[in-house]
Amino acid sequence: MAIFSKTCEYAIRAVFFIAQKTSVGTRVGIRDIAAGIDSPELYLGKILQDLSRRGLISSAKGPNGGFFITGEMLNQPIIEIVKAIDGDSLFVGCGLGLKQCSELNPCPLHNEFKEIRSTLTSMLSRITVGEFNDELIGGILALRKAEDDLPFNNKKKSK
Amino acid sequence: MAIFSKTCEYAIRAVFFIAQKTSVGTRVGIRDIAAGIDSPELYLGKILQDLSRRGLISSAKGPNGGFFITGEMLNQPIIEIVKAIDGDSLFVGCGLGLKQCSELNPCPLHNEFKEIRSTLTSMLSRITVGEFNDELIGGILALRKAEDDLPFNNKKKSK
């Protein structure tokens, strides 16, 4: 068990990827995103649909279409993505899965988990979707393998 | 997605429960544990088997048998349970699921996750299996619903 579900990992990486592409002025298609973040293309399609329906990203059909992220969405914290995909159980539930766990009837790890949760929540609330654009463009941060590991076909799409 | 898998939640609660019973000198059967922590009885059986095979709890068959926890096991940190059940992906993997994420090739959340992980790790390493015995006995902490919600048959086992 990682912190996020696989779906959520793909979603976060995809959103960072799209944000970065948007910041240099281009829309990106599913194929390019999948290549850019190392994810199964068709599955990613479903995830992007979902994010788009929830208003976390935008999309356009047709030639020159693709996914993009508008200005204000760049300032969304990534906790929104996590909540949209994985729900809020990471932030609200009892660490031991007790429905009735509360201040009055706490489980043994209740107080410890409050700390973990608040650390997580504040981190994910602080980081925004557009925050890493420059580092991603500069190659300082990665959403997949290193750049020179990219398959040769990753440039045929630059229009 | 909660932090731990459901299986792991049951496991931790069960171990706390057994530890507490052991500390007052009795072995406990699967049925009583399941009732004590609100878990499916038969599924719990599998989990306890697994923990027992890994040496995190002990068991005895036959009449007056049941599960118990020996002295030194009481000092085990609960991170051992988590690792046994959920593996160590919570503690070592990249938060965005990138296999090649590292200091040299970090994902955008790499440094933030180091903090989360170390908080989690130290907390789970610090808390021991026997740590809450007194509070559990005293009813200050809970592993299920409040005591007075217990089904009437929970005392028929006191031997």
Added chain:
DNA sequence: CGCGAAGAAGACAATTATATCTTTTATTGT
């Protein structure tokens, strides 16, 4: 010894998460 109480073990069923495929719809450029 032999019965009953318990855990051990393996097969199986249901659910959820993950992934793929196919068809449809919308948009753009010509």
Added chain:
DNA sequence: ACAATAAAAGATATAATTGTCTTCTTCGCG
């Protein structure tokens, strides 16, 4: 209008997780 492109949507497949059932083995006690 037409052809090409790209996302949307729905149906289906696979795998992992979670949960149940049945049978077997072991042990303690009379």
